[in-house]
Amino acid sequence: MKRLGLDVGSTTVKGLLEDDSGTVLWQDYQRHDTKQAEKVLEFLQRLEAECGFAPGVDRIFLTGSGAGLIAPLLGAKCAQEVVAVAAAVEKLHPEVNFVSEIGGEDMKTLFFTPSGDGKSKQVFMQSACSGGTGTFIEKTARKLQVAPAELAQMGYTGLDLHKISSKCGIFAETDANTLVKSGVPVPEIIASLFEAVVYQNLATLTKGNIPTPQVLLLGGPNLFFKGLQEAWRYHLAKLWSERHVALPEGSSPESLILVPTEALYYACIGCIEIGRSEPATVGVYSGTERLQWWISEGQHEQKAREGAKGLAASAQELEQFLQSYGQTQRVMPTAEAAAAAGHTQQTVILGCDFGSTTAKAVVLSQSGEVLASQYVPSNGNPIEDAKGLMRAVRQAGFERIGAVGLTGYGKDLLKDIVGSDMAVVETVAHATAALHYIPDADVICDVGGTDVKIMLLRQGTVADFRLNSQCSSGNGAFLQGVAERYRIPLDEYAQNAFEARSIPALAMGCGVFLQSDIVNQQRKGWAREEIMAALASVLPLNVWVYAGQIQNLAAVGRKFVLQGGTHRNLAVVKAQVDFIHSKVPSAEVVVHPYSGEAGAIGAALCALDWFKSGKPTQFRGYDLIEALEYKATTNEDTVCHWCPVNCRRTFIDVQIPGAAGRPWSKVPVEAGWERVISGNTCPKGLLEDVQEMKVVKDQLEEARRAYPNIAELVREGAFKRAKEELVPAGAD
Incomplete structure (x- = not known):
């Protein structure tokens, strides 16, 4: 008789088959891409063919997030995953006192405390948030364009560390974005991720208990990520030293932290171990028919009962939508076409948008015609992004630049370095781009990679705007992350989403809760294309209601413009159009002809105004930008102490001829170098010197006196108690 343990997890299925003697006959693990049942079926068919795993004879035991649904269909016994892991640890490592298992979307810690003749167990688990899990690490690494094989080998020891939130995956992503914008090297950001994961385990999941030797690290992230193991060893050794934990004679802290080669399969092993104590009639494999x-x-019958219809109710509705919106995006002219038309010989205007995930440049003619665009992925360093983008524009043949406008997160940092004529606020750039093509727009909705901007217009000017840049709910990066997790290319997102006949109901709101909701729907058997369709369907709610806080869409206008790279995705456009029409039946919904390049076009149009005024450009030229040398410093000497926040700034020093340098700084820089400061949360953080601060404060006070805050003066006057005149006794 054989015993099979299957761990049906949130991202993978793992299986291990033993015979009566405990010899392992077969083991494997694979990602299931939300198709848990299909992957289990594949495993079982292989086991029947390769190992003679037989219905009615052999036994099967399941654990993991998907076990409750699948086990009854196979005649399997279901075991709680923490109990299973504990059973495996007690069998294989009776000397272990603390276990950390990190999975794709959950974390567990187990304490084994001597008690009488055995050990008592305490279990703490986190499964409602992705913060600190394998998905948390992989998602941030993908954003930094770190390949899985490279991520596995990246280290922790000896690298500078930076603050990354460990309690929330969304906040961690925001922190990582900030570090990228500050020019922090990618290896340091990855090391800081490993630091955050270990901190999350030790600070949150230990509940005040001290992990004592020996320690066992389980799960894929602990097994595969070299840097994560180094972070564990550093922190546990430090903890044992600080808490005076006695170590076994002659042993080093490193030798007391075990990472077994079978770390992925402990839940499977535990299932089988639990099954040994069950009666022979329990867990008998019934075959794959059910x-x-x-x-x-x-599952399709259940989905039809529980879910909603797909993005399109019928093939005819989808066809009508594609006829109306399938060709709304103009094809950007190529560099070859621009050269053939002689545009590369003209003086042109350049607009650049340095976003969190990409850097884009648009070339305009002096009449405002779009001639070409260039697009490079963000390298995680704004100066390298600028070099790559300028290199691409030059290779396209545009040598004569009349003016340069910048927008996006890197605009202020790069303005002086590149020699930009204008640093344009993102909302202004996007509004300018929209109104250039749709001058009668009432509302502009720009959904980018990491933020959502909604601009409300009155008579062609922005009267109000809403911005959400702290939560991933509703932005393009969240959709991209889900698509990558399911191994679907982003340009095939809509094609897959439109295949869904029915979709689950996802909760509007916080990205963490939305992520948890996605996991729950996976457990119920919803496939990846159905979840992707549901995510597109809930995006308008997150954009307009959650992020934009707009309850009455009809009150903001009738003509809506959709732009930003996320609206290249036709599944998102379909959901947006349906949502807007459900609230404003007479609404006209227009997709910007160059939605992904809108920010760069707006920056270029603002630079065109500069050019037309006759002012000479400050552009430094391709050669100087290509030759730029720089160094970034982030340490205790760069911390800002002007207020209690104590921002951990980054000093980026760039070699520029004629720069004065800062020999007086805590981080001195010699003449010929110019410093750019990033990572500050207020303007004070741009200053290092007390004298500079005094000058700025004097300027602020002078401006306050010249332009007083009338509301503040009225408020003070209203609540100021009038002095009563003292009238002498006997006076008339």
């Missing part, structure tokens, strides 16, 4: 029925029919 599982096959569930996959082909049962």
Whole structure:
């Protein structure tokens, strides 16, 4: 008789088969891409063919997030995953006192405390938030364009560390974005991620208990990420030293922290171990017939009862939508076409948008015609992004630059370095781009990679705007992250989403809760294309209601412009159009002809105004930008102490001829170098010197006296108690 343990997790299925003697006959793990039942069926068919795993004879035990749904279909016994892991640890490592298991979307810590003849167990688990899990690490690494093989080998020891939130995956992503914008090297950001994961485990999941030797690290992230193991060893050794934990004679802290080669399979091993104590009639494998029925029919019947219709109710509705919106995006002219038309010989205007995930440049003619665009992925360093983008524009043949406008997160940092004529606020750039093509717009909705901007217009000017840049809910990076997790290319997102016949209901709001909701829907058997369609469907709610806080869409206008790279995704456009029409039936919804390049076009149009005024450009030229040398410093000497926040700034020093340098700084820089400061949360953080601060404060006070705050003066006058005149006794 054989015993099979299956761990049906949130991202992978793991299986291990043993015979009666405990010899391992077969083991494997694979990602299931939300198709848990299908992957389990594949495993079982292989086991029957390769190992003779037989219905009615052999036994099967399941654990993991998807076990509760699948186990009854196979005649399997279901075991709680923490109990299973504990059973495996007690069998294989009776000397272990603390276990950390990190999975794709959950974390567990187990304490084994001597008690009488055995050990008592305490279990703490986090499964409602992705912060500190394998998905948390992989998602941030993808954003930094770190390949999985490279991530596995990246280290922790000896690298400078930076603050990354460990309690919330969304806040961690924001912190990582800030570090990228500050020019912090990618290896330091990855090391800081490992630091955050270990901190999350030790600070949150230990609940005040001290992990004592020996320690066992389980799960894929602990097994595969070299830097994570180094972070564990550093922090545990430090903790044991500080708490005076006695170590076994002659042992080093490193030798007391174990990472077994079978770290992925402990839940499977524990399932089998639990099964040994069950009666022979429990967990007898019943074959795959009912599982096959569930996959082909049962789950679709259940989805039809529980879910909503897909993005399009019928093929005819989808066809009508594609006819109206499928060709709204203009094809950007190529550099070859611009050269053939002679545009590369003209003086042109350049607009650049340095976003959190990409850097884009648009070239305009002096009449405002779009001639070409260039697009490079963000390298995680704004100066390198600028070099790469300028290199691409030059290779396209545009040598004569009349003016340069910048927008995006890198605009202020790069303005002097590149020699930009204008640093344009993002909302102004996007509004300018929209009104250039749709001058009668009432509302502009720009959904980018990491933020959502809604601009409300009155008579062609922005009267109000809403900005959400702290939560991933509703932005493009969240959709991209889900698509990458399911291994779907982003340009195939809409194609997959439109295939869904029915979709689950996802909760509007916080990205963390939305992520948790996605995991729950996976457990119920919803496939990846259905979840992707549901995510597109809930995006308008997150954009307009959650992020924009707009309850009455009809009150803001009738003509809506959709732009930003996320609106290249036709599944998102379909959901947006349907949502807007449900609230404003007479609304006209227009997609910007160059939605992904809108910010760069707006910056270029603002630079065109500069050019037309006759002012000479400050552009430093391609050669100087290509030759730029720089160094970034982030340490205790760069911390800002002007207020209690104590921002951990980054000093980026760039070699520029004629720069004065800062020999007086705590981080001195010699003449010929110019300093750019990033990572500050207020203007004070741009200053290092007390004298500079005095000058700025004097300027602020002078401006306050010249332009007083009338509301503040009225408020003070209203609440100021009038002095009563003292009238002498006997006076008339």
